[in-house]
Amino acid sequence: QDYYGKELQKSEDLKTNACITSARPVSKLVRDALERIHEEVVARYYGCGLVVPECLSSCRILDLGSGSGRDCYLLSQLVGEQGHVTGIDMTEGQVWHTSGAPPHPSSSTPTSFPSSCQVEVAKKHIAYHTDKFGYRKPNVEFFHGYMEKLGDAGVADESYDIVISNCVINLAPDKRAVLWEAFRVLKPGGEMYFSDVYASQRLSETVRKHRVLWGAWGCGVGVTRHGDTGPLPPSPMSGLVPGECLAGALFWRDLYSIAEEVGFSPPCLVTASPITIGNKELEDVVGDCRFVSATYRLFKVPAGSRTGPGQATYNGGIAGHERELVFDANFTFKEGEVVDVDAEMAAILQSSRFAEKFLIRAGGANAAAPQGCC
Numbered sequence: 001q002d003y004y005g006k007e008l009q010k011s012e013d014l015k016t017n018a019c020i021t022s023a024r025p026v027s028k029l030v031r032d033a034l035e036r037i038h039e040e041v042v043a044r045y046y047g048c049g050l051v052v053p054e055c056l057s058s059c060r061i062l063d064l065g066s067g068s069g070r071d072c073y074l075l076s077q078l079v080g081e082q083g084h085v086t087g088i089d090m091t092e093g094q095v096w097h098t099s100g101a102p103p104h105p106s107s108s109t110p111t112s113f114p115s116s117c118q119v120e121v122a123k124k125h126i127a128y129h130t131d132k133f134g135y136r137k138p139n140v141e142f143f144h145g146y147m148e149k150l151g152d153a154g155v156a157d158e159s160y161d162i163v164i165s166n167c168v169i170n171l172a173p174d175k176r177a178v179l180w181e182a183f184r185v186l187k188p189g190g191e192m193y194f195s196d197v198y199a200s201q202r203l204s205e206t207v208r209k210h211r212v213l214w215g216a217w218g219c220g221v222g223v224t225r226h227g228d229t230g231p232l233p234p235s236p237m238s239g240l241v242p243g244e245c246l247a248g249a250l251f252w253r254d255l256y257s258i259a260e261e262v263g264f265s266p267p268c269l270v271t272a273s274p275i276t277i278g279n280k281e282l283e284d285v286v287g288d289c290r291f292v293s294a295t296y297r298l299f300k301v302p303a304g305s306r307t308g309p310g311q312a313t314y315n316g317g318i319a320g321h322e323r324e325l326v327f328d329a330n331f332t333f334k335e336g337e338v339v340d341v342d343a344e345m346a347a348i349l350q351s352s353r354f355a356e357k358f359l360i361r362a363g364g365a366n367a368a369a370p371q372g373c374c
């Protein structure tokens with residue numbers, strides 16, 4: 001707690017050489033939007049991926065564990081003045097000390113994330129960004145609350161088009177509760193789009209409780225991610241992954257079963273990049289378990305929408321993806337090109353905000369099978 005609360009004041013303070021950046025090329029639209037964000041917000045960014053879904057105009061977005069609000073301010077620009085972004089985070093108030101940390105509602109393990117005043121940093125810059133984006137009134141708000149208990153923070157059923165999260169769900173002892181809540185607050189056809197850390201197997205108690213893997217942001221741990229191509233503007237957080245992300249990583253297959261149990265469509269894998277641990281002692285602790293940083297998208301497809309495979313033609317016109325929409329690792333849609341899609345993808349496209357951007361016809365071959373990240 002002292003390390004987080006007192007020593008760690010901004011992401012440059014992190015000592016690991018772990019590498020986390022975007023695994024996809026970033027559009028100019030997004031690069032420009034990132035550059036308009038206040039430097040203090042960027043300096044306090046602790047995410048592990050780029051959570052920027054497409055087709056955002058006028059959408060209502062909820063960010064679980066919004067921290068200093070970097071992703072909220074990025075998306076605030078992409079949804080436009082008619083859209084809205086809400087950030088919710090459990091940290092508020094002053095620097096935590098061991099005795100003063102707020103209790104976690106379902107905590108069986110210590111929640112050790114630092115972030116003195118993350119929500120305050122986010123709130124402090126609302127007026128700056130409203131002015132910078134040329135909006136008449138803010139389209140962003142920040143709340144204190146727990147993502148497992150969104151109802152306690154007043155988040156109503158079916159009130160958001162998209163739920164995002166960036167390197168937060170690994171910190172939740174009860175990941176099922178997080179997905180239940182996300183599902184509840186999403187409108188029919190809504191999407192959960194999130195980056196996190198996954199493991200190739202269920203983690204042993206030794207790994208889950210390990211002092212370094214759980215307790216600190218990889219302090220002194222050489223955790224490196226490979227395969228990144230995204231030319232993001234420099235972020236102090238690029239190259240970093242918290243050690244605690246590894247200790248809380250979900251076995252990727254469990255994501256599939258929890259998603260199904262909750263009622264989401266099968267997860268669509270967007271990007272995955274391996275993480276290696278450059279520390280012999282820790283490698284011995286994790287054994288043959290592998291870790292990846294991955295971005296998934298889950299859809300709340302309304303009952304009765306699954307009618308079988310089809311053929312999808314992208315009409316183009318999504319800002320930043322006018323000619324080509326890379327939807328996930330399995331499906332890329334080029335403007336005007338007919339693509340065979342399986343029943344799940346047909347239902348996702350038909351029932352979500354993407355519907356008006358596609359022409360969908362029934363029939364067509366069953367396309368690619370779902371694919372895990374590890």
Ligand SMILES: C[S@@+](CC[C@H](N)C(=O)[O-])C[C@H]1O[C@@H](n2cnc3c(N)ncnc32)[C@H](O)[C@@H]1O
Pocket residue numbers: 044045046047048064065066067068069070071088089090091111113115118145146147148165166167168171172242
């Ligand atoms: C690794 S940081 C990521 C912050 C932010 N998403 C970003 O990209 O900068 C994790 C954040 O999740 C928040 N958090 C952890 N558990 C939470 C929970 N159960 N409910 C709400 N926020 C939580 C922490 O306070 C912290 O701000």
